[in-house]
Amino acid sequence: MWNEDLNVFTNDQTPKQPATKVNRAKLPKRARNFSKEQLQKALRKKKECNDKAQRVVETLIEPGRTEDELLTLLKDINQCHMEDIVQERAIVKICGYPLCDNELKNIPKQQYVISVTQNKVFDITERKNFCSGDCYKASNYIKQQMLTSPLWLRDQEDIPKFRLITGRQLVYRETDVKKPLQPDELLFGELKIVERRYAPEQQEAILREASEEMEQETPHISEQPGTAVQDVVGMEEELGSVLSKLQI
Numbered sequence: 001m002w003n004e005d006l007n008v009f010t011n012d013q014t015p016k017q018p019a020t021k022v023n024r025a026k027l028p029k030r031a032r033n034f035s036k037e038q039l040q041k042a043l044r045k046k047k048e049c050n051d052k053a054q055r056v057v058e059t060l061i062e063p064g065r066t067e068d069e070l071l072t073l074l075k076d077i078n079q080c081h082m083e084d085i086v087q088e089r090a091i092v093k094i095c096g097y098p099l100c101d102n103e104l105k106n107i108p109k110q111q112y113v114i115s116v117t118q119n120k121v122f123d124i125t126e127r128k129n130f131c132s133g134d135c136y137k138a139s140n141y142i143k144q145q146m147l148t149s150p151l152w153l154r155d156q157e158d159i160p161k162f163r164l165i166t167g168r169q170l171v172y173r174e175t176d177v178k179k180p181l182q183p184d185e186l187l188f189g190e191l192k193i194v195e196r197r198y199a200p201e202q203q204e205a206i207l208r209e210a211s212e213e214m215e216q217e218t219p220h221i222s223e224q225p226g227t228a229v230q231d232v233v234g235m236e237e238e239l240g241s242v243l244s245k246l247q248i
Contacts, residue, residue: 049151063101090129097135141165
C-alpha cells in the first residue's frame, strides 16, 4: 500500500517551500521596513485591535455612558468608528452624541435646507443625527481630536489627551492636561469673577470711555461688511435660525 507520508528525498534534498513575497507598497510607511515576523505579529495585533474597536462601538451605541468611560474608550477607535456610533444611535432614534440619551424627535425628511437670505444650501444630513446643535458641536469636537492612523500602530503613536465640550463649557480632569484647549488663547479654567466697587465719578469715567470705544469701533466694522469672519458668523446664525424653525 502506498504511504502518502513517505518522503523519498533525504533531508538535504527536500525541496523548500517557495518564499512568500509580501507586497509592502500598500502597507503604512512605518510598517514597510518590518521583517516577516514583525508583519505576522502586526497582523495578529491588527485583528485584536479591530475586535476591540468593534466592542467599543457596541458599548458606546448603548445609552447610559459616562464621561470617564467615553474618555477611556476613545483611544481604541478611529474617526470612522465614531461615525458608525453616531449612525447606529440615530437608527434607534437616540441622539448621536454618546453622552446624550435624548430621543430624536421631529426629524426632517429633507436632506438640504435653503437659506434665502444667504442664498446658500446647507446639507443637514449629519445634523439630523443629533437632538441639538450643542450635541452636534460636542461630537465634532471629539472627532477632530481623534487619530486616523491604523489601530495596530497605536503603540507607536502619541495618544492625545481627549477633551470634552458640553455646550460652551470645557471639561477636563486630573488625567487630562493641566489646561484645556485654548480657543483664541482664552483659558476658561482660569476665569475668575472679581467684584470691584467704584465711586460715582469713577463709574461715569469708565462708562464714558467704554462709550467712546464703541463709537470708534462701529465705523470700522461697518466699512468691512464682507469679511470672512462676518460671513461665517452670519452663516451660523442663519443656519441656526433655519434649524430652529424645523425644531431640530
